[in-house]
Amino acid sequence: TQLLEQSPQFLSIQEGENLTVYCNSSSVFSSLQWYRQEPGEGPVLLVTVVTGGEVKKLKRLTFQFGDARKDSSLHITAAQPGDTGLYLCAGTPGYSTLTFGKGTMLLVSP
Amino acid sequence: ETGVTQTPRHLVMGMTNKKSLKCEQHLGHNAMYWYKQSAKKPLELMFVYSLEERVENNSVPSRFSPECPNSSHLFLHLHTLQPEDSALYLCASSLSRRDTEAFFGQGTRLTVV
Numbered sequence: 596t597q598l599l600e601q602s603p604q605f606l607s608i609q610e611g612e613n614l615t616v617y618c619n620s621s622s623v624f625s626s627l628q629w630y631r632q633e634p635g636e637g638p639v640l641l642v643t644v645v646t647g648g649e650v651k652k653l654k655r656l657t658f659q660f661g662d663a664r665k666d667s668s669l670h671i672t673a674a675q676p677g678d679t680g681l682y683l684c685a686g687t688p689g690y691s692t693l694t695f696g697k698g699t700m701l702l703v704s705p
Numbered sequence: 706e707t708g709v710t711q712t713p714r715h716l717v718m719g720m721t722n723k724k725s726l727k728c729e730q731h732l733g734h735n736a737m738y739w740y741k742q743s744a745k746k747p748l749e750l751m752f753v754y755s756l757e758e759r760v761e762n763n764s765v766p767s768r769f770s771p772e773c774p775n776s777s778h779l780f781l782h783l784h785t786l787q788p789e790d791s792a793l794y795l796c797a798s799s800l801s802r803r804d805t806e807a808f809f810g811q812g813t814r815l816t817v818v
Contacts, residue, residue: 637809
């Protein structure tokens with residue numbers, strides 16, 4: 596059983612479209628992070644959400660933490676080819692070590 | 706530039722070889738990690754070091770041997786690996802073991818033949 600379930604697993608869209616990817620769990624997390632990983636590179640931290648219901652914006656990316664701190668979403672507005680990559684959510688249930696989901700592979704075509 | 710550097714970037718080794726992966730960080734972090742990333746699997750935590758002491762070992766086979774000589778350097782010594790060990794090996798660091806924000810290196814793409 597995967598602690599963090601990400602959906603969809605793969606998403607292929609055209610430049611300019613909007614999209615939302617999800618990260619869900621049955622466990623409560625003290626915080627959740629979103630990372631983006633490009634092919635052949637390590638993951639790069641995008642954002643950390645800590646408070647239930649919190650919304651954070653990073654340019655065209657909007658991150659939301661669920662009220663119960665069990666889920667999170669990432670919304671991208673007007674996607675660009677540079678947004679292509681593997682989007683990983685990660686969190687620490689309780690005070691254990693960081694756990695990752697399998698990720699959503701996003702492909703944005705020109 | 707993430708502040709975490711891994712070498713080599715690519716490695717091909719035979720099943721009888723011995724090799725080492727190196728990770729270096731100059732972020733002033735006290736915790737360092739080794740992760741394994743295989744196709745269609747989530748990132749798997751292998752080892753955690755906090756202040757140079759191994760604090761977590763997630764049932765990793767003994768053919769993988771970590772070493773942390775100081776808080777800036779982390780090694781993963783490899784010997785008698787199997788083809789299924791082929792994967793991207795990622796090093797990460799964080800301010801402390803309880804800090805949830807990890808900074809990753811670019812990884813070493815390992816192929817065992």
